[in-house]
Amino acid sequence: MSPQRPTQTLDWLIISRPIGVSAILGVGTFILREEPSKVIPLALLVFITYILSLVYWFALRKRLPFRPFVWAQLATDVVLATAIVGFSGGAESQFSLLYFVPVICGALFLVGRGSFTMALLSSISYLLLLASEYRNYFQWLQPGLDVEYVRDYIFLRGYMHVLFFFGVAAMGTYLAERLRKGVQELEDVKLTTDDILENMGAGVITVDAAGRIIYFNWAAGAILDCESGGAGGRMLEEIMPKGAQGLTQLILEGLKASRNEYRREIDIHLGGGRIKPVGVSGKVMENKIGQRRGYLVLFSDLTDVRETQERLKRSERMAAIGQLSADMAHEIRNPLASIRGSVEMLASETDYGGDRKRLMHLVIKETDRLDTIIEHFLRFARSKDPSFRKVSLNRVIEEVLDLxxxxxxxxxxIELRTVLSDADATVSADPEQVKQVFLNLCLNSLSAMNDGGQLTIEVLQTDGAFGVAVTDTGIGIKKSAISRIFQPFYSTRKKGIGLGLSIAHKIVEKHEGWIDVESNPGKGSKFTVWLRKSDSSKEGE
Incomplete structure (x- = not known):
């Protein structure tokens, strides 16, 4: 055992000492009940043992140094064993076996030579006791011997005890060392396994055949939005939240089903109407003879995966639509220019009045508006690649505010509020394109605040990126519409073309960034553009 042990490791030694002495000497005093000269000292020794144990108990709570504290206890035990042997018959006492207790405890609690030191101390104490009897030094303590001991007999008793003391010390040290190594290896394995399971990003749940939880890691609690502590030993239904009934049912069915393994995706319904997609893998745990012992489930949060897949699908869909539409828009502009020119010529050469003249001007106006829409769309569909250079976000935001x-x-x-970065908020970007992104987001916020409000532009920072958050207190966006707001020509406003956010999204994607959207209908929206920090390898491309 380690030389530095917690308080609990010595509790059993302190508690077992008075119990063991009471049990052993209780029998001894019963046998020697006809000899008060022996019973009274033994009873006194029991009382002393209780007092010492009480002292040890309080001393242990004082956090005394481990090794000196154990040495003191075991040395005192040798003295007590000597006194018990002396008062219970000396060389004839059967209680000489008590010497083995501190020898064995020395092997268990004291690393190195502790057991041999206790064996040496016990040998010296026992030999001195035999020598004192042999020479009748303590006749008042041991009045006369029942048997006339000869020198050879005393020598044999001492020799055999010393031999066994050191034999037990050697065997105890060997076994204690093996035990210590085995416990250490087991703790290392357990520590490594627990560390791996607790630090996994995936949730891990194991249950026995009755559906009682064996293991429930931290990630499982985080994904399911419940407490993982104290789950071990409780029934699965007691721990799992109501919104995870699908997962609970899968686990319970897995315990009974003939299939040993499965994989599938399910939705976990959390508080506040949140839905979390989860990928689940389950496997039956069997022993060596094929009997089912329980069930193991691994599951992970697929929210980020789903969002990434959705981004990829949206990018592919927008790229395909954009290319096709760009070709069509280019073809439309030619006849549109002809129509406008013809109407202008008719208006200038013919003296129309009233409604006819108004209708001609309306045709010209709407033709110009349609041409503007096509111009915006072509800019979106055929946006040029960014020219990367070092760009100060603080400076870009100041220019955008002027616009x-x-x-x-x-x-x-409308109240404008800015929170710029104290640090050097520099990114690798095309300054004109990122300015277009922030301007589009700000204009989108202005259109959402017809009755006024507050527009906040804030610079954020993470380990590898800077963010610019554009927050408004406008009408907000419905949850069902958030997934569509970056699609071309989709707008929640009657007068909106539906290309401002699409253009911003496409520019940010070309900068290898991303846009996070948070919105609460009736309270406002927050668009956060994340761009990588300045990278000299991209500058000048």
Whole structure:
């Protein structure tokens, strides 16, 4: 055992000492009940043992140094064993076996030569006791011997005890060392296994054949939004939240089903209406003869995976639509220009009045508006690759604010608030393109605050990226619409073209960044653009 042990390791030794002495000397005093000269000292020794145990108990709570504390206890035990042997018959006492207790405890609690030291101390004490009897030094303590001991007999008693003391010390040290190594190896394996399971990103649940939880790691509690501590030993249904009934049912069915393994995806319904997709793998745990012992389930949160898949699908869909639509838009512009030119010629050469003149101007106006839409779309579909260079986000945001204040949609009822970065918020980006992104987001926020509100632009920072959060207190976006807001021509506004967010999203993707969207209908929206920190390898491309 380690020389530094917690308080609990010595508790059993302190508690077992008075119990063992009471049991052993209780029998001794009963046998010697007709000899008060022996009973009274033995009873006194029992009382002393209780007092010492009480002292040891309180001393242990004082966090005394481990080794000196154990040495003191075991040395005192040798003295007590000597006294018990002396008062219970000396050389004839059967209680000489008590010497083996500190020898064995020395092997268990004291690393190295502890057991041999206790064997030496016990040998010296026992030999001195035999010598004192032989020479009648303590006649008042041991009045006369029942048998006339000869020198050879005393020598044999001492020799055999010393031999056994050191034999037990050698055997105890060997076995204690083996035990110590075995316990250490087991603790190392357990520590390694527990560390692996507790630090896994996936949830791990194991149950026995009755559905009682054997293991429930931290990640399982985090994914299921429940407490993992104290789950061991409880029934599965007691721990699993109501929204995870699908997972609970899978585990219970797995205990009974003929299939040994399965994989599938399910949804976990959490508080607040949240739905978390989870990938589940289950496997039956069997012993060597094929009997089912329980069930092992691994599951992981697929939210990020689903979002990534959705981004990829959206990017592929938008790329295909964009290319096709760009070709069509380019073809539309030619006849559109002809229509506008023809109407202008008719309006200038013919003296129309009233409704006819108004209708001609309307055709020209709507033709211009359609041409603007096509121009925006072509800019979206055929956006050029960014020219990377070092860009200060603080400076770009200041320029964007000037453009926002000069825009027709900006009103005095809208309060502008900025939180710039104290650090050097520098990213690798195309300055004009990122300016377009932030401007589009700000204009989108302005259009969401018809009755006024607050527009906040804040610079954020993580380990590898800077973020620019554009937050408004406008009408917000419905949850069902968030997945579509980056699609071209999708707009929640009657006058919106539906390309501002699409253009912003495409530019950010070309910068290898991403946009996070948070929105609460009736309270506002928050768009956060994340861009990688300045990378000299991309600059100048």
């Amino acid at each position: 926002v204040k000069a825009h027709p949609d900006f009103r005095e009822t």
